Amino acid sequence: MKPETLNFFDKVYEVAKLIPYGRVTSYGAIAKYLGAARSARMVGYAMNGSSGKDVPAHRVVNRKGLLTGKHHFDGTNLMQQLLESEGVKVIENQIQDLEKVYWDPSKEL
DNA sequence: AGGTTGACATTAT
DNA sequence: CATAATGCCAACC
Numbered sequence: 001m002k003p004e005t006l007n008f009f010d011k012v013y014e015v016a017k018l019i020p021y022g023r024v025t026s027y028g029a030i031a032k033y034l035g036a037a038r039s040a041r042m043v044g045y046a047m048n049g050s051s052g053k054d055v056p057a058h059r060v061v062n063r064k065g066l067l068t069g070k071h072h073f074d075g076t077n078l079m080q081q082l083l084e085s086e087g088v089k090v091i092e093n094q095i096q097d098l099e100k101v102y103w104d105p106s107k108e109l
Numbered sequence: 110a111g112g113t114t115g116a117c118a119t120t121a122t
Numbered sequence: 123c124a125t126a127a128t129g130c131c132a133a134c135c
Contacts, residue, residue, distance in 0.1 A: 008132065027117055031131090037118090038130045044116030045133065062117060069116030114134075122126075 008036070009046040015105055016047070016055045022087040023103035024095060026063045033105040044069060058082040065098035 015030045027043040036042065047057045047069065058079045062068045070079035070093060080090045089096035 028119095031117085036131065039132065040117040041115050041130070042117095042132050045114085045131095047116055048133095057116080060116075064117095067116090072116055112135090115132100117130095119129080120126105121128090122124105 008034070008039075008042060009049055012043050012046040013050060013053055013055045016050070016057065016060055018105065018109070019056060019059045019103055020108075022101060024059050024061055024065070024083070024088060024098070024101050025103045025105065026061060026065075028063055029104045029106060030060065033109065048072065056082075059086075061095060065095035065102075067093040067095070 011034050012030060015033055019025055026040075028037065028040040031037055031040045031043045034043075043060070044062075047055065047060060050057045057069065058067075058073070060069070067079050067083070067090065070077070073079045075081075080093065083090045083095065088101050095101065
């Protein structure tokens with residue numbers, strides 16, 4: 001039986017799960033890796049269904065390194081807490097040393 | 110079956 | 123160089 005929508009979303013989940021510990025990536029990077037470079041918005045949309053899955057959505061941020069999606073999390077600063085817990089410095093929803101923790105699947109993979 | 114929305118990104122002013 | 127507006131693709135209602 002089909003649990004849920006098996007499509008672009010699942011692909012996004014797969015990549016999100018591949019994000020190394022203490023590392024972050026941007027929606028556009030994942031989208032590009034999937035071949036949908038212009039579907040960056042879809043990636044974030046897909047994360048909406050990440051709830052209950054093994055997808056570390058807290059490791060996915062926008063191109064600015066800003067935790068734009070923290071609004072969708074359970075708590076208010078939950079996302080930031082998770083990132084800091086992995087060694088990623090986050091101040092005011094903004095990731096510090098983004099260039100250090102940035103992980104591009106298209107490059108690393 | 111169609112219209113609107115969306116956790117972004119890019120291009121133009 | 124900084125800010126603003128539009129575009130994209132696919133899913134959701």
